[in-house]
Amino acid sequence: MMRELDKLDRAIVESLSPDARVSNRQIAESLGVSEGTVRARIKRMEEQKQLRITAVTNIDRFVDATLAYIWIEVERSDQTRDVARTLAAVSELGFVGVMLGRSDILAITMVKNTEHLASFVRQHISSVPGVRRTESSLGVNFLKHDYRMARIVS
Template identity: 75%
Template sequence: MSRRQLDGLDRDIVQWLSRDARISNRQIAAELGVTEGTVRARIKRMEEQRQIRITAVTNIDRFRDASLAYIWIEVERTHQVRAVARELAAIPELGFVGEMLGRSDLLAITMVRNNEHLAEFVHSRIGTIEGVRRTESTLGVNFVKHDYRMARIVK
């Protein structure tokens, strides 16, 4: 299956879905001046080609008893970065794992109850992975803006 680039109509559909994934295909079609079948087919194609995934997103503002923890990870050797990243990605508590440019090799993000919970998690789950040289953790304390629709800026 060849993967095609998103065109303007695809991006418009995604923008509507990013505001409210429960919006009907009929309503999107009416807003964009196309048929409901066109919207349905395009959404199906984008899902099949893994260009989009429609999912529910937790509103982190609702978790007053939890903090978002950013765990910056340095790896011992450059050739170990991908292997460490794969091991991190297998940890269910981590919602994000990414290879980074700059001071740290990897970034992992999770939710924790408090400082002690973060320390226990880092020491028992991350520090034990072969190739991890050093970690540095920071806690998000006040989120001014949290928007999972960031992909819309990429064209």
């Protein structure tokens, strides 16, 4: 049974967000709980897929690649989930989400240049059954890229 994140769980996640290498002991001391409590809660959140601790690349350091946002419209709305699942299996896509608004799906990847983007879209996106049309844009200048987006907005 999955528990909802309580105040302590959220505080632990907030402590891990800037640097997931922080020790359980440090987190416990800052929150006034035992190290075992922190360890057990992190383990539970990982097991319930509420938390995943992973290394993240810093896109600001890539000199030969940029983020490409690919907005996808499907032919029929009942195809959206199937198209999204197919796209999620494409290893080069770092994000695939079903969206509200003008486009049905947003996919994000890294590309070297516009030619690379055009080739990628032709080979991996437009060829998927159910895709009606795509529109792409390239990230040019990132003023803020916070990987801690999963924080709950209060």
